[in-house]
Amino acid sequence: MAEPEILTKPLAASSPISPEALACPHQYNERLRNEAPVYQCPHSGIFFVSDYDTVREIAIDHETFSNKFGQAMRPMQEIDPEIAAIQAQGYKSVDTMLTEDPPVHRRYRGLVNQAFTARRVSTLEPDISRICNELIDKMLAKEEVDFVLEFAEPVPLIVIAEQLGVSLDDYELFKTWSDAFVAQLSGMADRTQQLESARLIVQFQKYFAGRLEDRKAHPQDDIISDIVHAEIEDELPLDTPEMLSILQQLLVAGNETTTSSIAEGVLLMIQHPQQFAKLKANPDLVDNLVEEVLRLATPTANMWRVATKDTEIQGVPIPAGSMVMIKFSSANRDQGVYPEPHAFDVERKNAKTQIAFGYGVHMCVGANLARKEMNIAFRCLLERIEQFELIDENAALNYPPNVLLRGLSSLPLRVR
Numbered sequence: 001m002a003e004p005e006i007l008t009k010p011l012a013a014s015s016p017i018s019p020e021a022l023a024c025p026h027q028y029n030e031r032l033r034n035e036a037p038v039y040q041c042p043h044s045g046i047f048f049v050s051d052y053d054t055v056r057e058i059a060i061d062h063e064t065f066s067n068k069f070g071q072a073m074r075p076m077q078e079i080d081p082e083i084a085a086i087q088a089q090g091y092k093s094v095d096t097m098l099t100e101d102p103p104v105h106r107r108y109r110g111l112v113n114q115a116f117t118a119r120r121v122s123t124l125e126p127d128i129s130r131i132c133n134e135l136i137d138k139m140l141a142k143e144e145v146d147f148v149l150e151f152a153e154p155v156p157l158i159v160i161a162e163q164l165g166v167s168l169d170d171y172e173l174f175k176t177w178s179d180a181f182v183a184q185l186s187g188m189a190d191r192t193q194q195l196e197s198a199r200l201i202v203q204f205q206k207y208f209a210g211r212l213e214d215r216k217a218h219p220q221d222d223i224i225s226d227i228v229h230a231e232i233e234d235e236l237p238l239d240t241p242e243m244l245s246i247l248q249q250l251l252v253a254g255n256e257t258t259t260s261s262i263a264e265g266v267l268l269m270i271q272h273p274q275q276f277a278k279l280k281a282n283p284d285l286v287d288n289l290v291e292e293v294l295r296l297a298t299p300t301a302n303m304w305r306v307a308t309k310d311t312e313i314q315g316v317p318i319p320a321g322s323m324v325m326i327k328f329s330s331a332n333r334d335q336g337v338y339p340e341p342h343a344f345d346v347e348r349k350n351a352k353t354q355i356a357f358g359y360g361v362h363m364c365v366g367a368n369l370a371r372k373e374m375n376i377a378f379r380c381l382l383e384r385i386e387q388f389e390l391i392d393e394n395a396a397l398n399y400p401p402n403v404l405l406r407g408l409s410s411l412p413l414r415v416r
Contacts (some may be wrong), residue, residue, distance in 0.1 A: 004020065004023070004024050004027075006018070006020040006021055006024065007024065007028065007031060008025055008029060009035060010034075011035060011054050011141070012032070012042050013041065013042050015041050015044060015292050016028065016032065016039070016041060016048045016325075017041075017044070017046070017187060017325075017403050019401045020237060021032075021403070022401045022402070022406075023399075024397075025301065025329060025330075025406065026150060026329070026333060027265065027340060029050055029329065029334070030330075030335075031331035032048060032050040032327075032330065033050045033051050033330060033334060033335075036168075037049065037054060037314065038049040038050075038313045038314045038316040039318065040329070041078055043316060044323075045322070045323070046322075046323045046324070046325055047119050047313075047316070047318055047322055047323070047324045047325070048142060048216040048308075048324075048325050048326060048327060048329045049313065049325070050328050050330035050331070051330070051331065051334055051336070052331040052332075052334035052336065052337045052355075054313060054314060055326045055327065055328065055330070055331040055355070055359070056237045056331070056355065056359050056360075057313075058305060058324065058326050059326060059355075059358060059359040059360045059362070060311070060360035060361075062101045062102060062357060062360070062361060062362075063101075063308065064307065064308055064309060064311050065305035065306070065307060065308070065324055065326075066101050066305060066306045066307075066308050067099055067100060067101050067304075067305065067306075067362055068095060068097035068099055068101055068306060069099060069304040069306050069323070070093070070095045072183075073079075075330065078192075081193075083194060083195060083198050084118065085322075086195065086199055086202060087198055087201075087397055089202050090201065090205040090206065091205045091209065091241045091244055092241050093245070094242055094244040094245050095245075096108045096242055096246050096249070097109060097112065097245075097246060097249055097362075097365065098249055098362070102361055102413065103140060104364070105361060106121050106361075108238075108242070108246065109307070109361070109365065110221065110235070110363055111227065111230040111231075111235070111238060112227065112230070112246055112250075113365065116223075116365055116368065116369065118368070120163075121368050121369050121372055123184075124159065124163075124369070124372060125372065125376060127159070128155070128159055128219060128372065128373055128376045128377075129244075129376055129380060131154070131155055131158050131159065131293055132151075132155060132376060132377050132380040132381075133380055133384070135150065135151045135155065136151070136242065136380060136381065136384050136385070137156060138150065139151060139415055140364065140384075140416075141414060143414065144391055144412065144413070144414055145412070145413055145415060146410050146411065146412055146413075147265045147266055147388075147411040147412075147413045147415075148259065148408055148410050148411045149410065150408065151262070152260075152262040152263040152266070152377075152411070153175070153255070153257045153259045154171075154259070155259075155262065155373060155377055156254060156258035156259055156262075156370070156373050156410065157171065157174055157175060157178070157254075157255040157257040157259070158171070158252065159254075159271060159369075159373060160251065160254035160255055160382075161162060161174055163219075163222060163223050163254075164212075164218050164222060164223050164224050164247070164250070164251075165215075165222025165223065165224050165225065166211060169178070170207075173203075173207070173214050174251065174255075175335060177200055177201070177203070177204040177254055178251055178252055178256060180196070180197040180200035180204070181197070181201065181248060181251070181252045182252065182405060183196075183197045184197045184201070184281035185252075185402065185404050185405065186400075186401070186402040186403060186404070186405070187371075187402070187403030187404070188397070188400075188401050188402060188403065190281060201248075203246075204248065204251075208224075208243075208244055208247050209240055209244065211224055212224060212227075212240060212244075214244055215228045215229075216228050216229075221252070222302055224247070226248060227247070230245065236244065239258075250365075250366065253364060253365075253366055254366055254369070254370075256299070256405060256407065257299040257300055257330075257364075257370065257405070257407075258299075258370045258373050258374065259407060260297060260299035260405070260406065260407025260408065261294055261297045261299055261356075261370070261374055262373075262377050262378075263408045263411050264293060264296065264297035264299075264373060264407070264408065265289070265290075265293035265374070265378060266388055266411065266413075267299070267397070268282065268293060268296065268344045268379065268407065269388065270345070270388045270389070270390060271311070272344045272406075272414075275344055275345070275346050276388075278346055278347070279346055279378075279382055280382060282394075283379060283382060285346050285347065286375055286378050287346065287375065288346055288347065288351055288352075289291055289346045289378055290349050290371055290374045290375050290378065291348075291351035291352045291354055292345060292346055292351040292354075293374070294332075294354050294356040294357070294374075295332045295333075295351055295354035295356060296342075296344060297331075297406075297407075298328050298329035298332045298354075298356045298406070299356070299405055299406055299407050300328060300356065300357075300358070300404060300405060301327065301328060301329035301365075301402075301404065301405065301406040302326065302327050302329065302404050303325070303326055303327065303328065303358065303404060304323060304324070304325060304404075305320060305323075305324040305325075305326060306321065306322070306323060306324070307319065307320055307322040307324060308320060313403070320399070321330065327356065328355055328356060330340070331355055332354050332356060333354060337353070340351065344368070351359065357370070385416070386416055387414075387415070387416050388413055388415055389410070389411060389413060390411075391412040391413060391414060391415045392393055392412065395412070398410060
């Protein structure tokens with residue numbers, strides 16, 4: 001098969017966030033690392049950073065590379081009156097965990113950390129195991145399944161819904177809202193999709209604003225109650241727009257990225273039967289499997305930063321105000337850090353050095369929960385499934401184009 005044209009024509013002839021580049025991200029990222037690990041796209045002016053050490057360096061330097069990119073990502077909403085009119089029916093968008101810097105970021109992170117204590121996560125194993133086994137029962141009763149739709153997606157979505165303390169009767173709504181947030185983040189949504197996403201996000205806000213009011217009066221043992229009543233000395237309680245912003249991030253981060261990682265893990269096991277056999281023979285390898293899957297999947301493939309002052313990276317001048325994209329998925333396949341970086345090796349010695357959850361103060365607040373879900377999901381699957389088989393080995397695998405996130409939309413399988 002011929003190489004995609006984007007891998008052979010000059011870098012300046014294309015954009016790293018074009019659909020063509022997103023269609024072959026690992027090969028394109030390798031080209032960036034080899035030819036221009038710090039690369040300014042001539043079409044957009046954006047700087048792309050792709051090697052492991054420099055990505056980590058930028059991720060921890062919030063004073064030079066700010067996370068306050070929220071406004072820069074909302075140009076259509078600012079200039080489109082119809083989108084603005086829809087948003088006016090809901091709550092004002094505010095910057096909280098993802099799009100704030102210390103010291104303000106520490107306030108949000110400190111309050112939300114109380115909802116993700118080690119105690120809470122450690123108590124979830126029976127519930128996660130129950131959810132996984134119930135879904136496996138349903139899969140085994142069928143001849144063919146869509147693994148994404150029938151396992152990878154519901155596991156983390158049910159877990160986060162139960163932890164938020166909302167009814168599973170609204171499961172379809174949670175997925176619809178999560179998809180709306182992902183479409184908004186994608187950088188690929190057309191105006192019709194942006195309008196629909198805006199409507200759905202207002203619907204999400206009104207639903208959860210009601211749940212927040214209820215928990216103020218009637219606290220329960222759930223994350224919504226923890227957020228409503230969280231207190232840190234000398235810190236003001238969160239207001240409703242702040243709480244909604246955090247819940248929005250928890251809903252997306254709590255299911256989309258874990259869904260993508262679980263699905264990618266099963267696909268890797270199918271594609272590498274010798275590694276699957278090792279896991280079947282030695283379930284103790286699952287802890288390292290989780291890290292290796294995260295390294296290869298890196299569902300949050302890229303993230304934005306904004307240069308706060310004139311600076312330079314590897315000799316490349318970066319003016320103040322420049323948009324910088326740090327490429328976690330590229331860093332996780334840096335051949336200088338990971339020998340045979342594209343190989344799936346469940347015994348890889350340094351798999352735990354992967355940075356799929358980010359790095360520094362903005363490392364994912366739900367990382368421990370995601371690891372727990374993946375660990376239990378893979379253990380249940382390895383214990384109960386003797387064989388995964390693609391229904392059509394020649395069918396193209398679909399990864400919807402998204403500037404920040406990457407994950408399979410479906411995975412049709414036979415399981416036994």
